[in-house]
Amino acid sequence: MQLSERHHQYWRANLRITAVLLGIWFFVTFVIGFFARDLNFTFFGWPFSFWVAAQGALIVYVAIIWFYARYMNRLDQQFGVAEEE
Template identity: 60%
Template sequence: MNLESDPSRPSLAEAQRQSYWLRTRRLTLWLLLIWAGVSFGLIYFARDLSFTFFGWPFSFWVASQGALLVYLAIVVYYAWAMRRLDAAQRELD
């Protein structure tokens, strides 16, 4: 029996596409978990940070500035990682 003609086995190109989408979904899931942790966890616990920082409560800075920096880092990392994944996929095609 010729394994290349077996219709139940995915082709090499199909396996590469499945691997690409698996890595893409995994990356997206991890970054969404970080986003959720920052959005709900960090801001929730920021209330316990009760000292002033440049005249404002530190919890204000964490909620308004720190979270935005993390969101920006998530977007930059996603763009960088997806560019690498796309380049690797184009090399395989």
């Protein structure tokens, strides 16, 4: 089965947003987590690095999931492959 140019455009857009969001995930998980050790002050009685790793990362993960779902729904509608509700 030959894929049309429209299929290739859809797939490129999908791969592009996936790569960007994986880059954000990597940055939040490894880069900020690595440098959070240098944050040596307390925040509500806990080390601030704990709050960055435990709370801030979770907020970013939920935001990534929300954005990806919203983006892909719009992309599906744009290319005519959205699911019928």
